Structures are given as structure tokens and as C-alpha cells.
Amino acid sequence: MTSLATPRPDTVRHDTPAHIAGLSLVNLAARQRMLSQRMILQTVLAAGGDTERLKAAQRSLQMFTESQQHLLGTVKQIEPAGAHRIEETYHGPRGVGPVVQSFMQLMRNALEQIETGHSLMARTIDELVGQTDRILEALNTATTAFDDVAKARSDAMMKELAGIVGDIQSVAKEAKVVSFNAQVMAARAGQHGREFAVVANVLSDITNEIDLLTRKAAVLAERSRFQ
Structure with a gap:
């Protein structure tokens, strides 16, 4: 439209x-x-x-x-x-x-x-x-x-945007849990889990970046409501 x-x-x-x-x-x-x-x-x-x-x-x-x-x-x-x-x-x-x-x-x-x-x-x-x-x-x-x-x-667009940001944040939180569990498993595996630990760390960095971006989007959405 x-x-x-x-x-x-x-x-x-x-x-x-x-x-x-x-x-x-x-x-x-x-x-x-x-x-x-x-x-x-x-x-x-x-x-x-x-x-x-x-x-x-x-x-x-x-x-x-x-x-x-x-x-x-x-x-x-x-x-x-x-x-x-x-x-x-x-x-x-x-x-x-x-x-x-x-x-x-x-x-x-x-x-x-x-x-x-x-x-x-x-x-x-x-x-x-x-x-x-x-x-x-x-x-x-x-x-x-x-x-x-x-x-x-x-207002409708801002509401929709807020919903999308919330969904992304939920996914990012779940990804953080997966990353943490992966790091724990890699530590327990010792030498055999080194490569797995690298993947877990990369996943952790990605989720942190997603979290930062969604926070910025949430701030912009909130600011737009009062403009």
C-alpha cells in the first residue's frame, strides 16, 4: 500500500x-x-x-x-x-x-x-x-x-516494528542460551571440543551484535513515537 x-x-x-x-x-x-x-x-x-x-x-x-x-x-x-x-x-x-x-x-x-x-x-x-x-x-x-x-x-508501523524487535530479541536470548550451553559442553569435552568451542564463541559474538542492534532499533522506534 x-x-x-x-x-x-x-x-x-x-x-x-x-x-x-x-x-x-x-x-x-x-x-x-x-x-x-x-x-x-x-x-x-x-x-x-x-x-x-x-x-x-x-x-x-x-x-x-x-x-x-x-x-x-x-x-x-x-x-x-x-x-x-x-x-x-x-x-x-x-x-x-x-x-x-x-x-x-x-x-x-x-x-x-x-x-x-x-x-x-x-x-x-x-x-x-x-x-x-x-x-x-x-x-x-x-x-x-x-x-x-x-x-x-x-503508529501502526511503530507498533509492528516494536513487535518485530521483540521477536528478534526473543530469538537472540534463545541463541545466547544455546551458545552458553555449547561453551559448557566444549569445556567438558576438553581437547576434543576445541573446534566446537570456536563455533560457540562465534555464535556468542553474533547474538551480542544482534542484541545491540535490536536495542538501537527499539530506541529509534520509541523516539519516533514522540516526533
């Missing part, structure tokens, strides 16, 4: 826009808030006759649209519980999907009217500015959902 963390280079689709490929889903969702406010400001300035701002607003809308499509597309790639949370956030009874879609359509209308000098341009701009708080609230809700999904997945 695809992680909510930043994608590895070998898992990034070749047709994924550059402004998306390097971002985690949480950061991408959070960036939508910034883009929404940037678009509104650019559109207001464009309405005053600034053609460069109009082009900038069009580019921002394109980025916003592509990012939104990418975010919604991840529902098919994440674990069922996380996918359900995102689906509910966007398409549930109080989902933010319609708010986001309405904002995007209103933004398209505003930019088209500015470009053509439509008589309803001023009214549309006023409506767009009036949507500022609503779209921010919707995008904040979406960002929180992605953040919760990422944290839940991280």
Missing part, C-alpha cells in the same frame, strides 16, 4: 506534476489552503486590469486542481480505515467535497469573466471573496483528516 509519507522516487508516477511529486499528502493538503488564498488575491488584482496577475491566478488554479485530483486519487491507494476517513471527509453528510468543488468552479468563472470583460465580473469577485472563510474551513478539515490518517499509519 502507498504510504502517506513522501513517495519514493521509484513509486512516483512519471505523469505526476513536479509541484506534487515531492510533497507528502499531509503537506499537499495543507498547501491547498495557501493556494486558495493566493488565488483569491491574484484574482482580485487581476480584476483591476493586471494581466500578469490573471495569468498567475490561472496557473494557481491549475496547480490547485491537479493537487486536488491527486489527493482524492489516494483513497484507492491507502489502507481501508484511512480511505474511509478521507471518503467521509470529502463525501460524507458533512463532507467538504462540495465546498471545494464549488470554490473551484467559482474561481473558473471569475477568471473567465475577467479575461472576457463580462458584466457579471464584479459580482462574481465579491462572491469569491465572500467564500474565503468557508473554503479555508473546508481545507483545514481536509488537512486534519490526512494528518490523522498519516499519524494512525505511523
Whole structure:
């Protein structure tokens, strides 16, 4: 399953826009808030006759649209519980999907009217500015959902890692017992047990190394829980 963390280079689709490929889903969702406010400001300035701002607003809308499509597309790639949370956030009874879609359509209308000098341009701009708080609230809700999904997945991974470390430590303890018993038997065998003693000592060194590595892994796992 695809992680909510930043994608590895070998898992990034070749047709994924550059402004998306390097971002985690949480950061991408959070960036939508910034883009929404940037678009509104650019559109207001464009309405005053600034053609460069109009082009900038069009580019921002394109980025916003592509990012939104990418975010919604991840529902098919994440674990069922996380996918359900995102689906509910966007398409549930109080989902933010319609708010986001309405904002995007209103933004398209505003930019088209500015470009053509439509008589309803001023009214549309006023409506767009009036949507500022609503779209921010919707995008904040979406960002929180992605953040919760990422944290839940991280916690699950840390729990699984802790279990693996525990299993390795159990095996290492058993290996230590075997090594100790082998050393005792080699000592009792005297001259005939010299080669056996060498093997037992090597096994002891290996188990000590495994024990050291698992302790380090356990510390890292515990530290990750609080980051």
C-alpha cells in the first residue's frame, strides 16, 4: 500500500506534476489552503486590469486542481480505515467535497469573466471573496483528516516494528542460551571440543551484535513515537 509519507522516487508516477511529486499528502493538503488564498488575491488584482496577475491566478488554479485530483486519487491507494476517513471527509453528510468543488468552479468563472470583460465580473469577485472563510474551513478539515490518517499509519508501523524487535530479541536470548550451553559442553569435552568451542564463541559474538542492534532499533522506534 502507498504510504502517506513522501513517495519514493521509484513509486512516483512519471505523469505526476513536479509541484506534487515531492510533497507528502499531509503537506499537499495543507498547501491547498495557501493556494486558495493566493488565488483569491491574484484574482482580485487581476480584476483591476493586471494581466500578469490573471495569468498567475490561472496557473494557481491549475496547480490547485491537479493537487486536488491527486489527493482524492489516494483513497484507492491507502489502507481501508484511512480511505474511509478521507471518503467521509470529502463525501460524507458533512463532507467538504462540495465546498471545494464549488470554490473551484467559482474561481473558473471569475477568471473567465475577467479575461472576457463580462458584466457579471464584479459580482462574481465579491462572491469569491465572500467564500474565503468557508473554503479555508473546508481545507483545514481536509488537512486534519490526512494528518490523522498519516499519524494512525505511523503508529501502526511503530507498533509492528516494536513487535518485530521483540521477536528478534526473543530469538537472540534463545541463541545466547544455546551458545552458553555449547561453551559448557566444549569445556567438558576438553581437547576434543576445541573446534566446537570456536563455533560457540562465534555464535556468542553474533547474538551480542544482534542484541545491540535490536536495542538501537527499539530506541529509534520509541523516539519516533514522540516526533
